[in-house]
Amino acid sequence: MSDPTEDQLVALGTAFETFARRYKLADALRSERPLAELDKAVLQYIADHAGCGPTDVARFLGVPTTTLSSATDRLVKRGFLKRERIEADRRAVALTLSEAGAAYAQAQRETYRRMYMLMLSRLSPDERDRFIAMITKIVYNDS
Incomplete structure (x- = not known):
């Protein structure tokens, strides 16, 4: 090649x-101030994994726990995220979205969906399949 x-x-x-x-x-x-890309990714992960711990999120996103801690602090301050102590282990924290956080995450998903629709609607069905296959190859190629 x-x-x-x-x-x-x-x-x-x-x-x-x-x-x-x-x-x-x-x-x-x-209408509201946009979030940093990391903060959006944190919201989306927690939307899909309610009650997860900070280490789970950091591991999935490939960021240090200190970086994740800063992101969760920002999200808590904005009222998008809640930290709850787990009764079985008072040192552990479970992360969940607030009502505002869930609404933001859903609105973000809808924005992405509209963007994807705009991108793919300009292509023929065959081109869409090829485009998705190529992007998938680029993203998931481990070499």
Whole structure:
């Protein structure tokens, strides 16, 4: 397999920058101050794994526990996250979303869905399948 050409690298970079700008603009249209990308990822993980511990989230996201601690502090301050002590082990903490956090996570998922719909609607069904296959190959290739 040959290396990508300089023109291909520039074209890909331009496309990704435009996509990122559009995504950020869509996020900026929300009424409240947008969250940091890490904070959004934390919310989504906890939305899917209510009652999980901070170590679970840090491990899944591949971040140090100190970084996760800062993110959870920010989310608690914004009223999106609750920390609850586990009765069986008072040192352990369970993370759950508040009502506001659950609403934010759901709105975020809807924003993503609209973005995905916009992206895929411009392609034919065959192109969609090929595009998804290629993105999946890039994302999950461990080599």
